[in-house]
Every structure is written in C-alpha cells, then in structure tokens.
Amino acid sequence: MVQNLPIEIWLYIAEFIPPRDFVKLVSANRVFFNMIMNELYGDLSFISADPRIFVEKLKTLQTPSLASRVRKLTVWPAAIREAIRVLEPVEPLRPVTPSARRKIKGKQPSKFESVTKLPILQDFLRKSPTSPKKCAPPKPTLPKPETRLEMFLAALRTLDNVEELEINWSIDKGHKDYIWKFPFFNDIWQSVGPTLRRLSIEVKLSKMQDVIRSIGALPNVEELELTLRKEAGDANVEDSVVPDFVNKMKASLCSLTIKTIGHQELTFFTLLEEFPHLKTLALSMPLDSHHLPSVDGFRKFIINHPTIRTLELRYTPCCRESSTDGFHTPGDDKHILYSNLSLPALQNLKLGLRLPIPRSGRSSFLRSIASLNTTLVSLTLVDRSLSLDEVKTVIPYFARHSLRKLSLFAKNLSPQLIDVLAKTCPVLGSLSLDVQNVIKSETVGSSSPPPKDSDVVGFVQALFGYAVDLDNDRWRYKTWSLTDISVMRWAFGVGHGYDYECMKAIAYVVPTVRSFSGKGDMTERGTRPSKPGTTGKLIVDIGEKSKPLDQ
Template identity: 30%
Template sequence: MSLPQDIWLHIASFIPPLQLEDLYSVNHILFNLAMDQRYQQISLSYLTRKTVRIMERIRDPVIAERVRILYLHPHFVKEVLQKDSSPSNSTILSRLGDFAYHIRDQRLFGRYRSRSPLFRFKTFDEFSLFMANTLSSLPNLVDLHVAWSGLPTIADSPVPIISSAFGPNLRRLWLELSLEKLGLMLPKFSCLPDLEELDLFLRIDHELDPKHYDNILIRFARIVNSLHRTLRKFAIQLWEPIDLSPFFSSLRRLRGLETISLSIPVGNPHLGDPDAVTDFLNLHSASLRSLTIRASELGEWGLTGTSHLSNWFQTTFTPVRLLRLTSLEISLKLIPLESAMICIHKFAGTLRSLVLTGRHLTFHDVETVTSAFPSCRRRLESVRLGSVTLNPQLFDMLAEKLPLLNKLELSVREVVPCEGDYPLYYKNGLDRHDQDESQLVSFYYRPPRRKSESIAHADEVL
C-alpha cells in the first residue's frame, strides 16, 4: 500500500513493540521502525554466543546508529581473565577435549562450533580491543547504565571498555560502583561535556584510609562542577552510610540543576554533615524545581532504626529554602511522617505536585498533610498518596482542602462505607484474605452527599 510515511508511523504507534519487530518485511518504513525497536536498547552482561552476535551486529554502522541505550555489566571481563590465566590449551588433555567437542558438533550441527565465545579471543587484550572498538562506534548513544560492583578481583580491567562508551552525545549516565572504582573512572569523565542526568549508586568494596575516599569525592565534585552549564538532574544513592561531606562542600552552583534525588541511609553518618547538604540545597534555591527524598537500608551497616535519621532529617531540612520548588516526592517507608512534614510545611507555598508513598496513611494522616496548605497557599494540582483506606469522607476532605486539584492518584488498601468503619475480611481458602464485598457495594452505591459531589473537579482518580 502506498501510504504516506506519517500514516505508517501512526499505524505503528498502535502495534506492540514485540509484534512490530515481526513486521520488518512489510515495507521499508516498518523495517526501519522494527530495526530501531530491536537495537535501540541493548544489554551486555555475560559473554554468551548471543552477546557476541549482538556485538558483531552493532559493529555495522547501519545498526550502530540505531543504538540509544546501553546496559553494561562487565561480568564478562572476569570470564575472559579467568580463561586468559588458565593453563595452556596445548596439553594433551585439552587437545583431546577440543577434539571431542569437534566430533560432537559435527554430529549435531554438521560443522564445528566452539564450546564458548571466549575462544574467539586468544588474550584479554585482544578481547578488550574488540569491545572498545565496538562500543566507541555508537554515534547516537545517549543513555548509559553501568553496574560495576561485586567484582573486586578484576581491578581496573573494565575501565578501557566502559570509558569507550563515553562520548559527546551522551546525555544520561547511571553508575553503580564503589568509591574505589569511581576513582579509577575519574580521568575518563572529560569525554562527557554535555551530560544532563547523572545517577550514582555508590558502595564501598574495601576499608581504605578515609583521606583516600575524601580525595576521590573532592576530585569527583570538580568533575560535576565542570557540568554546570548542562546538568539538569542529579541523583545519589548509597549502599551503606558514607560521609559525603567533602563532596557536597566542594560543589559549586550548577546553574541548570532542576531535579535532585537523595536516598539517605538509615545508619550514621547518613549522607554526612547536615550543614554540607543544607548548603548544597540552598545553593540551588533559585533553580531547583523537583526534590525526591527516600531512605535506604540496603547495606549491613547502621541498622539502628529511624530515630537517628529523624534527627538528621530535621537538622538538615529545617534551614533549607527552595524558592521555586514545585514538585516534592517523599517515600515514607523508612522516613517518619513527622519528618516528612518538615519539608511539606517548608515548601507548601510553591508546590504543585506532591507524592507521599511507602506506608499506610490514615484519615488523620491525610488531614495533617492537607492542613499544611492553608487557603492562601492552595496551589496543589497533582497528588499521589498511598496506601489509604478509601471512604467518602476522604474524598470530601480532599475536595475541600485542595480545590485546585486536577489529578489524584490513590493506592487503595481497602474500601469502607464510612470513616471509622473497620474493614471486614474473610479467608478465601488459598491462605489469602479478601475484603467483604458488601462493604465495597455499600461504598459504591450509597446515595451521594452534597460534599462528596464536590470531588467531581478531579479529572483523574486512581
């Protein structure tokens, strides 16, 4: 069919991605869309035959220009190093083994197939050169995810491979690595002049001198400072509590920074000196539009409860002034609501969007949150809460307290006909408990009240 290209593109927008890949033979437009879908996002983790085939394919310039997102987990480096350090294949036993595989493959496939793609490369240097040449030939790569952790025995071997994917077109970089490995990567960041999003997930592999870590953090802060023209989003998450005070204290104002995400370890010292974090946030009071805060308990250190975290939270965020903040997201899984209310009260005057998730919020909790927005500062347009117990009085309160609301998302745990009713559950025989349907029927079909009708101003309720 001779249809204009925009019509084919519109048709393709309704086709699921996996089915779109099967339509590559229809015409050249769907062929290009299918190829983009197949190669726009690739992952390189373990050295399988499929991985080698993918690397060979993306060496083709026509395929390479389609790659936009790359997930790189350098476990394969360890495989190659182990093969490289293994005894020579010239022994009689190894030759007999190769001969046995050769006979087997001839019977199964009619031709010789190597036991492993590792045997394509005689040395690690040969493999490293192959990988570096492959990844450096991706001209349109804009999003790179690197998870280099749990591999302390491979030293700095992956650095040439990982850094070969760095290029001037890269806009987002997500790194999961230890502070020691971050130090090895620092000289390679000069290849990222226009980075817009930087996500860090840091951990510690070895117990080294704290001054060594401080030196790495200060040097990394200088690199971040060099991105002051382009960096829009910065996120940091820690596997265990690490004193990041040298890093925050060394940062200058990043003029374009609009979004910050902080994941705070529950244990001491959390993110370090509260004053350093406070100064960093206040330094961006004029540009910051979105702030995400959550607590993490991923490591084995500092599982001391949330009392110390509450004190750190209050000391850090009470002096913060963010004049143009419009979006606030806080996970309440490990952060007490009382601590979160410090930020809500501080930024209520400018907020347009609020997200509070991670724990069950009672009717009183929701009332406390909405009361932080007095009539003179009722500007909230989007709210996401959860989980909650749904009842008509909750809708009434939200409609009355937040009259400008046009999007409401609720994660509902249970539904009751009236505030104060207890949810009724019965055992369904599968070790699960379901709520009594009579309560749901009473909620949905009870006669509407005047206040309940006021929730009609919401465009979307989930």
C-alpha cells in the first residue's frame, strides 16, 4: 500500500532523508534507486587521453539506461583526439631513481649469501622444484582508431538528457601540422542542443569557429560562460564570431559570463543584441581605453538590459600595467564608461579592485559604479586586500540603508576595522571578512608595517576593552543590526579556514549576532568551507570512484 503513493509524495519525502540513507530505502520505492543511479552516472567527462579509460566509458554508454542518466557532459577536444588516434600503448619501464640507485650501490651482502654459493647447495637449489612465475593477464587489445571514433560518435547520439555542457580547448599539445580530421561538434550539438540549459566554453579564440561552426538552435540555454584566450601569434578572428554565437541564445539567456585572457580588442559589445531575460552579468577583462575601442557599444549594452539583478565587474590587466583605466575626465571629474548609467533592478554587485585606489579618496570610477543603483543589497569586493585607509575610502560610496550583506578581503583584522564597518554600515546584516593577519590595533594613515605574527588574544582583549564597559553597562555596538559574521584567514599548519576565536569575540561585543558563516547558528562544525555548489555528502559510498564516468 505504501508503494502506491504518488511519485510526488515520494519526492517530497526524499527531501527530508539524508542522501546517504537512500541506499537503505531502495526497496521502499524505485524513486530512491533512480536518485542513486542519477547521482552516480549523472556526470560524464572525456578529459583523459588514456585510450583504455576512453574505451571503457564508451562501452558503459552502450547501456541505454545509463546513457539517459547523464546530465552533465565535460569535453576536452585535445584529450579526445589523442585517445582516438593513439596506437596500442607500450608499458614504460620504471626508471631507477637516485635514491634507489644509492640503495643498490650501498647494499650489504646478506649473511647467508656466501653460504648459498657452496657447490652442494647450488646443486640442491638447481634440482629443487620452483613455482612458476605468476604473470599478469594480458590487457585486452584496443579497438582500431576508426572503430573508437565510431564508438564515440555513437555514444554521443545516446546522450539525449544532457543539461550541462563544458568544453575546454584552451590547451592543445598536438603538433601544429596535425589537422583536426574528425570534427565531432556537429554530433554534440545535435544530441545535447535541444535539452541544454547551461553551457561553458573555455577555448582559444582562434578555435572558436571550429566549436560553433555546426551549432544549431539552443532554445533552452539559460546560463552561458565564455573564457576566450588569445596568445601572441594566434590568427585573428572576425569580430562577429563571438557576438553571433551569443545572440543565438537571446530568447532564453538569463546569465552571461565572459572572461578574456590575453590581448584582445573588446569589440563584441557593439554587436550584442538585447537579452530580455538577462538577470546576471559577469565581465572579467581589461575594461580600459586601450582594449575597449567603442565606449558607446559597451554603454548601449548596459542600457539595453535594465533587468540585471547581479553584476560582476573585474578589471584584469593584460599587456601593460596602469594606475588608471583611462576613462577619467579631470575637467568634470566624470567617468566616461560608467557615468550616468542606471540599473534599476540591480541588487548584488561583485567588484574587482585591481586598479589602485586614489589616496585622495575621490574616485570617479567608484562613484559611478555606486550610482548604478541606490538600493544595493549585497556588495562583494575582490582582487585586493584592503588596508584600513582603503576601507574608509571605498565603503562609504556604497554604504546605504539598503546594504545588508558585505564581503571583502582585508590586510588586517583589528578593532579599528570593526569600528569603521559598524559606523559606516549601521544596518548591515551579514559581514564576511577574509584577512591576512589579526592584530591588536592599527592607526589610520600609519605607514609602519604591522606585526608579522597574528595576535588573536590581543585582538580579543582590545576589542572587548573598546566596545564593552560592563561597570556602566555600555555596549558600543548594541544598535548594530549585524546577525551573521564570518572571518577566514590562512594559518600555518592549518591552511585556509574559519577563525572561530575572532568570530566569537565579535559576536560577544555585537549582541545581535546569531550565526557564524551563514550556518544559522554559532557552533564550530565544518571548520573548512565546502566547495561552492556542493553539499559535501555522497549519496552512496563506493570508494574513490564515486562517479564512474567522471574521471
């Protein structure tokens, strides 16, 4: 009777069961069996140039029930090429290491070695039966390269439920005179194109056309990540290649990430069309006057997408180091690229601060970015560990009554840093700090170097002494609305992890804190952060091969 429950009820029940317990409930309903199998065979990767691993995966995919469970496909074209065209590999001899050679040279003769050289014993040893040497069974012969190619193309045609595709063709050790003689992207796009929701491509710009030449319609792609590389000597590519590809997904695209590596002229913004559902935009590239020839094209792209809720802007240096992006106009103190732009739906901003922060405290760049939206909820500052002076310069541009979440890297965690943040962001609810050092005290504008060793005890005592006066019941931060605090730092012999002593000290002087590191409580479990997007749990424990097709 229990098994006759609707599938929706079983799925609802599964939400309250730890994933490791699914294997115990396989007999209760098939939904748990399917969840386990989907987890095991959901990820398929062709990233190894080993032909035996390659062929083994292809044989596994000949089972239709397993191929239909694949949801994520990772492809390294260079590895696939080598796995297909390589001939039968020869087992290499194990080299003799210097340490082994020293052991051989310095080996002392056994005390029985001279005895066994006696003629009578040698004659006995020759007549004694010896057990035959055990030989390892021969490895199966690999199919011919032509057969491997046919097996691979046949396997691609069985992948009809793939929702995620990652292509990495940034590194290719193949000879320059070797031509890519068996393009397979046509089969990939035909198989996974209709069901694809997330697409990630990291490729040399010169090979981009090879990847997308045979691409068809991608009606359901919601998330696109592009990493475009270019090295000195690479062939030039038409300006329309990248924007024409991105424009194919304009009807469904919600998230767009573009990262460039190497010197490239950022001309594609002019040719990008409108994406009516775009909510997330992440740009990591040298957005300066040297690489961005068309300011109007970039500004038009931003203006055409008022639906953006999450924006990431990270300036990456390219062919030359500079103290400015070249867009500041001294006369009217405006920023040519960002001035007078508005994103009314913007809630979350992630900003790279690789360019130097002016000592004067006046920055047309920061002022223009902060003016994109006056009701910003979340701010994340990356690419620079901020000094106390820099924190006092940057944060006031964004400190408004709407800011609820702040994350930044700081050189030093000190009572003065906490005080600056408390005064500048009075309604902040969540604060995440990644610090290099913990110190007892620092002074604004001081040029003296901080202590090399962290002084956690000194920080705790100084913070308590400054913020709390028990005799007079004075709590300096009792009106601060902070509810969650996270402090991370590197520690010798420990690595990168949470500093609970510092978090406890801050929680003691800020009465409203109720959570550490976004966990909802102030326990010390999980001292190391889990990988983003993972739960840290495996549905079933099968040793190191937790995902047989993902290796």
